[in-house]
Amino acid sequence: MLLAKQCYTDLFGLLFPNLCNACGVALYRSEHLIFTKCLYDLPFTDYHQHAENRVAKQLWGRLPFNAVMAMLYFRKGAKV
Known part of the structure; x- marks a missing residue:
């Protein structure tokens, strides 16, 4: 069940990626709203x-x- 949920989440992320609000780069799973590099450059x-x-x-x-x-x-x- 967990594997199916992860596959669905990854597929959804491939079609509709979460993008950084500052630079537009696709975010990793652990990032929210802003890319780590952009966060350190603020x-x-x-x-x-x-x-x-x-x-x-x-x-x-x-x-x-x-x-x-x-x-x-x-x-x-x-x-x-």
Whole structure:
């Protein structure tokens, strides 16, 4: 039964592959939404470690908040 399910899953994946949302490459079974290489190439920030980060400074006085952060840098034309 398990072998039949795996064969069906593989056939379905061949006809309708899960693609990376960043680069369009077919994902492996253990990957979800984004290819491992693309995940490591994402431009992460360290804003979660600093209370006074650039994002918080841009919003001071505009909105009431306790903490603000951005997880990734945004660049036009990049994968993010």
